[in-house]
Structure formats: structure tokens, C-alpha cells
Amino acid sequence: MSKYLVIKAVVAIIIAVFTAISYTLDIMQVANIGFKWWPLIAWGIFIAIVAWIFWDLYKANTRLLDDKPSISVSADSINDMRYLKITNDGEEGVFSAQLSVVRALGSSIGEEYDGIWNRTNTNESKLMHGQSDYIKVASVRQTDSESFLELYGFDGNRKSECIVRSIKYDELLRKEMTPKFEIQVSLFSKPSLRNGVLTRAYSVGLSGIFPSKIHTKLTTIPAKYTEL
Numbered sequence: 001m002s003k004y005l006v007i008k009a010v011v012a013i014i015i016a017v018f019t020a021i022s023y024t025l026d027i028m029q030v031a032n033i034g035f036k037w038w039p040l041i042a043w044g045i046f047i048a049i050v051a052w053i054f055w056d057l058y059k060a061n062t063r064l065l066d067d068k069p070s071i072s073v074s075a076d077s078i079n080d081m082r083y084l085k086i087t088n089d090g091e092e093g094v095f096s097a098q099l100s101v102v103r104a105l106g107s108s109i110g111e112e113y114d115g116i117w118n119r120t121n122t123n124e125s126k127l128m129h130g131q132s133d134y135i136k137v138a139s140v141r142q143t144d145s146e147s148f149l150e151l152y153g154f155d156g157n158r159k160s161e162c163i164v165r166s167i168k169y170d171e172l173l174r175k176e177m178t179p180k181f182e183i184q185v186s187l188f189s190k191p192s193l194r195n196g197v198l199t200r201a202y203s204v205g206l207s208g209i210f211p212s213k214i215h216t217k218l219t220t221i222p223a224k225y226t227e228l
Helices: 003-031 035-066 170-174
Strands: 071-078 081-088 093-104 124-127 132-142 147-155 160-168 180-190 198-205 208-211
Touching: 071 180, 071 198, 071 208, 081 093, 081 124, 081 208, 093 132, 093 147, 093 160, 124 132, 132 180, 132 198, 147 180, 147 198, 160 170
Parallel strands: none
Antiparallel strands: 071 081, 081 132, 093 124, 093 180, 132 147, 147 160, 180 198, 198 208
């Protein structure tokens, strides 16, 4: 609540109390209401005014939330690519994603890295209401002699797409092991999302990308997406 609203509420309450007292005293003289009743009448008016103020604040807060971006997320595979489709269901915003490897064969938890967006080929995508874009998560790549499952990200230094992690999966398949990554994805926007940072976990493998039930960890919110 802003200082302006606090001051407004305090002033309105003071005015309500004095108005109630004055009004009640006038009624006492006209309607001959006993002194013992006027505090109760004043209190009733005071409560009504306070309720009205809070109702206005609630409506104002609801309007502010409606003016923020809100997203829906779906996992999708197109040929050998693994994507997350992000649709903006709210107001216009600039979106970004941070990903991290939560679990992988022969690998510990990795550091966070920026997701890369399909439309802009950068770490951000500006979406209006109803628009969608895809985060390029991973792909299956094959050469004449080897096959790879690779995770994609955005290299902030080179300002380009990069391969974050790679698994050679031919040998794993021969050992009847499942090549896949368990990842966490956290989505941000400027202005901030209506319901705060959205964090999801996914399993990425040869058969596609699917929601995962792994326990996720909260991602650090980038400073540029922290509202003062």
C-alpha cells in the first residue's frame, strides 16, 4: 500500500469519526436519542466507512493485477527439437527464462543459465496479449558416427545460442540406460508476472519433453526483474 493510500485512509477515518459524532449529536437533539446510543451509532458509521475504503483498495489492487502479464506454459516436441511454448494471457510484457540441470547421468546439479527464445534468438521475448513464443530447450542431433542429446541456452557474452550440456547416448542405450536431463525452468517478466515467478520442472529425453515431479529449487530472481 502506498503512502498516499495510507494517508488517505487515515484522513478518511478521522473525518468519519468526527462526522459521525456531529451527526449523532444533531440527531440526539431532534429525535431525542439518549446519550448512551450515540457511541454505537458513531461506531457503526465508522465501520461502514472503513469497509468502503478497504473495498476500494481491493478493487484497485485487482485492477493492478489485471494489468500485469500472465502466462500459460506447455511442453512441445517438433521433430528433433524440444520446446516450451509460452503464451501471454495478460498484458504486454518482456519475458525471460532461467534454466538449470537438476539431474543428469554422470552429472551433478548445474549452474543456472538463460533460456533462448525461438522468435528473437536472444534471452528475452516481448509478447503482447495472446501472443506466444518458444523456448528452445534441447534437441536430438545425429552425425554419421555419434548421436547426442543437447541442451540449449543463451550465451550472454557472445550474445548467441550455445550448447549447455551434451550427452552421447548410443552407449547408454546399449547399456539399457535412459539418456535424459531433469531440468528446472523459472519464468520472469517485466513488469512482474501476475502470480509471481513461475517455476516448473521437466524431463527432457529422446522421446520428448514432459512435466516432471522432481523437487524444484527457487531460482534467484534477476535484478532487472525485481520491482522496487
